[in-house]
Amino acid sequence: MTAALATAPLALRGVRHSYGDAEVLHGVDLTLDRGELVALLGPSGSGKTTLLAVAGGLLKPTAGEVSLLGADMTGQRLDRIARQVAYILQAGALIPYLTVQENLIARRVVTGHRPTAADQRDAARLLAAVDLAGKAGRYPDRLSGGERQRACVAQALYTGAPVLLADEPTASLDRARGRAVMELLAAHARDTGAAVLVATHDERSLDLAGRTLAIEDGVLTG
């Protein structure tokens, strides 16, 4: 294995996943390099969410290997995985009793960090970037679905994790806001060197991805 491959932010080799007897990922090979945004395009039920969950250590593959920054994911401490991987999940992951801005900062607090004035500034800057500056003090249940989705995008970017996995991050957004989110993700990859994998069936912003992969029935086809 070359040094570049050994230290790829994320590499999947021969990854399979079954729910009970039903295999839904049939041997996926995928390497994400630093600073690239890869779009994963596929119809509903093709395995995108499962692939992201396995790639991010949320699900254990039935077979194959997932390596994070050159180290096999199996057996890694959860706090290390939590520092290296940020998720934008379909269901969202906002804590209901914290405001939007507090939700961002909580991501640093769980990794043992004490919040500073600079953290508040970073959080405010990211909320402005997703057009939520005026809603930083709201609780998630007072936001629309699209606003919650944009808060989740800001939360993931805020972590600064070297691997970012996004599941349909533009699903609840109109065309302009969806494109703005994809532009933010692309800029994040370019500016921080993070590897970003975006599952989507929205083909309108694919020009912003460095590569587009297609998945069909649990097989990567291109």
Ligand SMILES: Nc1ncnc2c1ncn2[C@@H]1O[C@H](COP(=O)(O)OP(=O)(O)OP(=O)(O)O)[C@@H](O)[C@H]1O
């Ligand atoms: N928890 C589960 N138990 C059993 N089967 C599941 C489970 N989650 C997903 N599946 C099945 O696995 C296959 C892949 O589902 P997955 O959610 O990964 O697809 P997807 O491409 O993300 O779909 P969508 O675009 O609708 O979110 C589907 O056939 C689905 O029914």
